[in-house]
Amino acid sequence: MVNLSPNGCAVWVASSTKLALTPTAVALGKFDGVHRGHQRVIAPILQQANRENREKESNTNYIYSTVVTFYPHPQEFFTGIPHALLTPVDEKVQQLRSLGIEQLVLLPFGKELSALTPEEFVEQILVQQLQCQQISVGEDFCFGKKRSGTAKHLQFLAAKYGIPVTIVPIQTHAGESVTSTEEARISTSLIRQHLANGNVELANQLLGRPYTLIGVVVQGQQIGRTIGFPTANLQLPKEKFLPRQGVYAVRVFIEENQNSAIKGVMNIGDRPTVNGTHPTVEVHLLDWVGDLYGKNLTVQLAKFLRPEQKFSSLEDLKTQIQLDCIAAKEVLGNEF
Template sequence: MKIVHSIPSFVAEKPTIVTIGTFDGVHLGHQKIIAQITAAAKDKDCDSLVLTFFPHPRMVLQEGTEMKQLNTIEEKTALLEQLGVDHLVIHPFDKAFSRMTAEEFVKEVLVDTFRLKKIIIGYDHRFGRNRTADINDLITYGETYGFEVAQISAEELNAVSISSTKIRTALNEGNIELANNYLGYPYAITGKVVKGQQLGRTIGYPTANISVQEDYKLIPQNGVYVVQSTIQEKTVFGMMNIGNRPTVDGTSQTIEVHFLDFDQDLYHQTIRVSLLKRLRSEQKFPSLDALKNQLLHDKSDTVSFIASLR
């Protein structure tokens, strides 16, 4: 997959089959759209192209909006590449871009830059200045400029009944299983392993402290989760705590993973941790011994869950 970070940087080698959106989560509904553009591209000897934006348009147009997202831009890129997209255009969204009229966008971007052959878009997609143009306007532009418009109907999208908003809600409620079902893959957190207070080592549960660099990344509800990572090309399972560590009077949220059957130095490495199951809420225990006893139960539950996957 070829990636460019602005519309003017893209040079079309072939006509393109395009879809447009933020694609936060690249969930099962998004995957359905991507499958259509890649199939159409092969059928018409064109290149498939996804146009997305960063930052999220809502964060630019609705000042003061703190919107957590399911994917970092790097995670989204990796997911789209796995789906076989030929080109990803990540355009910086700003107020100047938002003021392009619908026809300017169609003519200058879709037709002149992308050499658009066909666009596949949701029935409710709106575009142009103040988002005044809709699918009917796009069909009219297609007749004028000579490209096809394929509309994904409400019935098609509602058949999977998935939205990024529903997934965010599930994660905020700690319902990782529902979120994963909607996504079609395990929700993941990517971050750098940093030094913590190393309290886990003193009770027999050393942890890797994960620092997420992107402040817009959605961190699921506090609690204990069964997780999985690939480290040095090996699958490693573990249990992760997201929370403030109230038993030791913690004051800020941390993300700590105790990997099972693994004891290597991970400091300064960037790792991706996939969340498979939520075991329990975060609790405050009366002593470190009580916490240690609970961790023994958590480990037993984790091992049982891992065994159920095999």
């Protein structure tokens, strides 16, 4: 499968190693979020692939910069519980494409793959099937049966085949309340924790970009129209991780105009004032009018404004939304 960007650059997405383009320079890991730490792991294989390809006069032995990850998420396989993702596959592809990656290989994670020893994983997956020329991993990377292989172990095993392995140190950040290396570590779990608490700014710092929701606009109950605040009801990938329920100041991009942001207010929640029965994601665009049904929206989270609450009347809800719009304009005012 080829995923094309608007300017024609492509990422080849392979659902198994049999469909992969080879030989490869591989960054190996789960890469959920493609955060600042992940980007440091990816950087060496971009440099290596670019360097070697420049030195070759033909494409006979072209080396494809490749991210290799697992699908479904290993945690989902072992627990049997659906695992929400910061970056579902399509969104991960977008982020990798922006970094210059040419290929994403999704290793089907199941009984067979999880039973491979570290030695078998290197020989069968990396050497025989992917024809790796270079590998990059984070220093906390584990692989093979019962996670028995470490980054150092991988370096040792790959050396037998003449494959260099770059081990990238754990990336840290300087947080105000950080008291230990573990707390300072940039990780997917810490980003999820910040988002679950509504700490959008901290999550965005660790990601190196705004946390984003991407979805298609579908018809809702249209209650917003009746109180003067029409909203776009977003349908997101079912595995997308949702941050804390409540109201956010957001930047919105409509599919045909990805270079122009529109100020917005987003609500994530059950809409208790109108007796909602399930979580929805609704976005109100400020100072904008038009038909959005069926269009894809990209919503960047800027700031958590307040928790969701139940109002005694639609009039009270309307008054609060007006206050939310004022607050969002203050947050986003200097950016437009």
